[in-house]
Amino acid sequence: MSVLCRHRRRRAARPRESARSVMDQISAAGVAYNQDLTHKTILVGDSGVGKTSLLVQFDQGKFIPGSFSSTVGIGFTNKVLTVDELKVRLQIWDTAGQERFRSVTHAYYRDAQALLLLYDITSRSSFDNTRAWLTEIHEYAQDDVVIMLLGNKEYGVIFLETSAKTGLNVDEAFMTVAKELVRRSVQLPIEPRFHLHDLMEPEKESSGCCGFS
């Protein structure tokens, strides 16, 4: 079995519940989560990596294929997620990936509580550019911002690969960020770094491991 195929097989696996729920952790710590909080969450990454598509899939459960129309400026969608028994309010900002809008996007980083950095797994350059995106994030965002890199497992941040087309891991991505936001909001102790295998079920025999969606 090649490394490549093992990797692709993992992409198709579904997350499993973490051993201890956020609710359990909050109860054990004797703290309370304010469900009226709204967490500003921003999608960033190169133009064309699928930020708008991911948000549309998450919000409306659909993928609109066809001609690519670049986002101009910035806009947001409000979503309320249920994490265990808690309501977690996300205000999700979809930014324009094009270079000419970069200074506008930077202005929104400062009060962001979560940043989802996307790259396109079929675009080497969009992956290469994640390094520059992270540099900008560290320059403009708060130190304790939750960063999730979608499409890559490097840089020591939360990792999931997604497909806006099929919906693969779309819910899981936002649920993972929401859980982390709850944990940080109530200042639960820092957990050991997130590991990809913690989300995965044991590997099963699979076929068709190497197709892109």
Ligand SMILES: Nc1nc2c(ncn2[C@@H]2O[C@H](COP(=O)(O)OP(=O)(O)OP(=O)(O)O)[C@@H](O)[C@H]2O)c(=O)[nH]1
């Ligand atoms: N096959 C496939 N195509 C996708 C996926 N996600 C996005 N696309 C396509 O990629 C193109 C760009 O997607 P967008 O969501 O507009 O990209 P964006 O990152 O918002 O781009 P900007 O607004 O310029 O920053 C569109 O043609 C989408 O249909 C995916 O998961 N699979």
